[in-house]
Amino acid sequence: MPQADTKRRAELVPVSPDAKTSDGTSVFLDESELWDRDRIASAQVQSLRAVLKRAAGCGFYRERLAGLDPMDIASPADIARIPFTTKDDLRSQYPLGLLCVPRREIVRMHSSSGTTGNPVAVCHTRGDLGEWAGVMARCLYMVGVRPDDVFQNMSGYGLFTGGLGIHFGAERLGCMTIPAGPGNSRRQIKLLRDFGTTAIHVLPSYALILADHMRELGEDPKSFPLRVAVVGAEPYSEEFRLRLQNLYDMDVFNSYGLSEMSGPGVAFECPWRQGLHVWEDHFLPEIVDVATGEPVPDGEVGELVLTSLRREGMPILRYRTRDLTRFLPGDCPCGRRHRRIDRILGRADDMFIVKGVNIYPMQIERVIMTFPDVGHDYRIVLENDGLGDVLRVQIEMRDAFFEEDMRKLQSLQKTIAQRLRSEILVTPRVELVEGSSLPKTEGKAVRVVDMRRKD
Ligand code: ADP
Numbered sequence: 005m006p007q008a009d010t011k012r013r014a015e016l017v018p019v020s021p022d023a024k025t026s027d028g029t030s031v032f033l034d035e036s037e038l039w040d041r042d043r044i045a046s047a048q049v050q051s052l053r054a055v056l057k058r059a060a061g062c063g064f065y066r067e068r069l070a071g072l073d074p075m076d077i078a079s080p081a082d083i084a085r086i087p088f089t090t091k092d093d094l095r096s097q098y099p100l101g102l103l104c105v106p107r108r109e110i111v112r113m114h115s116s117s118g119t120t121g122n123p124v125a126v127c128h129t130r131g132d133l134g135e136w137a138g139v140m141a142r143c144l145y146m147v148g149v150r151p152d153d154v155f156q157n158m159s160g161y162g163l164f165t166g167g168l169g170i171h172f173g174a175e176r177l178g179c180m181t182i183p184a185g186p187g188n189s190r191r192q193i194k195l196l197r198d199f200g201t202t203a204i205h206v207l208p209s210y211a212l213i214l215a216d217h218m219r220e221l222g223e224d225p226k227s228f229p230l231r232v233a234v235v236g237a238e239p240y241s242e243e244f245r246l247r248l249q250n251l252y253d254m255d256v257f258n259s260y261g262l263s264e265m266s267g268p269g270v271a272f273e274c275p276w277r278q279g280l281h282v283w284e285d286h287f288l289p290e291i292v293d294v295a296t297g298e299p300v301p302d303g304e305v306g307e308l309v310l311t312s313l314r315r316e317g318m319p320i321l322r323y324r325t326r327d328l329t330r331f332l333p334g335d336c337p338c339g340r341r342h343r344r345i346d347r348i349l350g351r352a353d354d355m356f357i358v359k360g361v362n363i364y365p366m367q368i369e370r371v372i373m374t375f376p377d378v379g380h381d382y383r384i385v386l387e388n389d390g391l392g393d394v395l396r397v398q399i400e401m402r403d404a405f406f407e408e409d410m411r412k413l414q415s416l417q418k419t420i421a422q423r424l425r426s427e428i429l430v431t432p433r434v435e436l437v438e439g440s441s442l443p444k445t446e447g448k449a450v451r452v453v454d455m456r457r458k459d
Pocket residue numbers: 116117118119120164165235236237238239240258259260261262263264325327347348350351
């Protein structure tokens with residue numbers, strides 16, 4: 005029987021104290037997954053008070069929080085009395101200005117990958133690392149990863165948190181954990197085969213590249229025993245997820261996190277995949293209007309603001325993530341009451357303006373990934389041709405595509421341009437290019453190249 009038929013898939017079993025998956029194990033890892041809204045709110049108030057006391061140990065926060073008594077916090081909504089913290093604040097306190105404990109209590113430092121500027125240093129106590137591994141293990145357990153899984157982590161180890169962050173979660177669960185690191189596809193494929201890897205953590209852009217390498221080696225991605233993939237660190241569309249699931253015949257779950265809130269483990273999809281649960285016993289999420297900082301109603305897109313509720317070494321209060329999403333209204337069928345956010349639409353900084361229209365790369369990805377002839381990668385190039393803005397979308401096609409006739413190419417070019425126009429209200433110049441011909445990056449994908457003169 006082909007291996008694919010025997011793959012264990014994520015099961016839809018709602019949480020309750022006795023609920024079990026078919027292997028006889030509990031469907032939840034932590035008691036807090038059973039909490040109702042009242043229990044979550046009271047835990048948040050307690051944690052918030054404790055965090056405010058701890059933050060007074062740091063000059064930066066002491067000044068910011070002057071006049072605020074931790075006991076003034078009576079409900080989670082009282083968080084609005086605390087000022088926001090921005091990336092610039094964190095940069096201004098680099099390297100150790102935000103420590104709330106003596107330096108000797110710090111056992112590890114991580115730093116953001118600097119996709120959008122100078123680094124931010126985030127320091128952890130031993131207790132912080134324990135909490136982080138715990139919440140990460142909870143995420144993996146929720147999507148069906150169990151101690152008998154072989155977990156291959158294809159994320160960069162080092163300052164980037166996707167390596168060690170996921171690693172210690174998988175180890176905590178008891179998986180045989182392989183710190184494969186990024187790239188080096190041949191070795192990656194050999195490890196997958198030799199150790200029978202069943203679960204992976206991978207960047208969306210790399211997951212497709214890896215499948216190409218498998219096919220080049222004459223291997224079908226479906227023939228590997230992979231059954232679950234944790235995919236995050238950069239935005240991707242639902243269309244992209246479906247491609248990945250079909251390609252490898254595995255379940256794909258969205259994983260969201262950021263260095264400022266430790267790293268991965270902040271929000272994660274459950275088996276229902278209707279948004280990502282934010283673990284509200286660890287983080288207090290808000291969604292605010294980017295311009296005014298006022299909360300937006302559930303269902304409306306705004307900027308995600310996060311407060312770490314448990315961190316000792318470097319708690320961060322009301323952090324403006326720049327990530328755009330919305331709270332999903334209603335309850336999740338999984339029974340967990342931790343609030344859900346929609347997949348990240350992009351960073352506020354990713355938005356670009358063409359002919360006065362605000363556009364996010366994800367809007368473009370959503371459209372082009374629905375065309376079966378479209379390959380894995382694309383690039384958005386912004387130019388000025390002297391008359392005005394030009395939006396070029398370069399799209400890699402499947403290998404077989406160019407062997408067919410020119411008429412098909414021109415008609416597809418036109419159809420994609422029309423579909424994009426109806427989504428973004430600007431007519432792009434669509435260029436269909438050969439697979440693997442666009443420039444690749446080692447880490448997070450770079451989708452937008454802005455060549456317009458800025459003066
Ligand atoms: P950097 O900001 O330098 O990339 P991080 O490695 O801390 O540093 O990356 C965190 C950011 O990555 C988030 O703020 C978000 O923009 C993006 N990100 C992380 N996970 C996801 C996800 N699942 N979907 C979309 N974007 C994500």
